[in-house]
Amino acid sequence: MNTPTAHYLPLTETTLFILLSLTPQPRHGYAIMKAVIELSAGRINLTAGTLYGALKRLLEQNWIEPMDEQDRVADNPGLPRKAYRLTGLGRVILNAEITRLDSVVKVARLHWTEEQI
């Protein structure tokens, strides 16, 4: 965990799900909200205020970026509202977090089995 991205980790669950929601395609705010509900199996239901607070911080850290009008029309003509997409840095951070979570789960599985419940 001595990579340059290590000091950004661990991500909050909300941040992780927002980044994950943008992995397959750029999305606008409401679509991100719906995707986060789906990815978290209904556990995380973001309000508009919470969502845009998180998006603002992700934009400031350059983990996501807004799509400009031309890109939006070219990538997805049916996307009427302001959409956001992952940047290269965002993908690196997301990958680092998934690797971290994976190693945590591996250790946990090694020391804990269902029979111990």
Place this chain on the structure above:
Amino acid sequence: MTRIAIFCHSSYVALIRLYPAKFRHRFGAELLEVFTAKLTEAGPLGTSAVIRVWLHELAELPGNLFTEYQLAFVKSYGKGEFQMSNTLRSRLFFLGVGLPLGLVVTLAFINPNWFRVLFSNNLGWLISVSFGLMLALNVLLLIPRGNPILIGWRPALVVACAFLAALFVIFGPAFLTVIKRFPSEGTPLQSFLTIGLILIDLGCVGAGVFLVARSPGKNSNVLP
């Protein structure tokens, strides 16, 4: 949209105004768009679903506002840009300082015994005068010279500042008395509230010291 949905929508438009100006200008339209989409989706599920959407947003609003104001404050101080440049900020500032002081005055009137050693405690006087001066400095630091919005308010703010400083001088010894007697005298609630208010006021003074330390170059421009 039903009447309830229209009410929720209109009230949310008003609530968006509570966010810091920069955040509001950048994301206000999108916030409203997402909220409207949620309301529209909840509409066919009935009035209770619409109200749930609104209450959910309302419940998280204070936390979101706190976070955004905190970040805006820290960011602008880091850049040395912060100024009381609009009336909302000045209202919030006076709410933060004036409200605790108003509560202190009220509590002091509830329990007059706290004034028993008023004017008899030198340490109390010293601390109170220091508090008053620091608070005065804190207020003056936030008033930029020649600010077009606040220029007419400047004399009033200086008077208010002097008034607050005087309050500290008058009530400071009473604070000390309460601390000395805590928790043996007074109800636990009174003691708890008073100690809490003292801590808030100390926080105001601490913020003043922090500001002076962080922006030495700016002081010479904004202090009268």
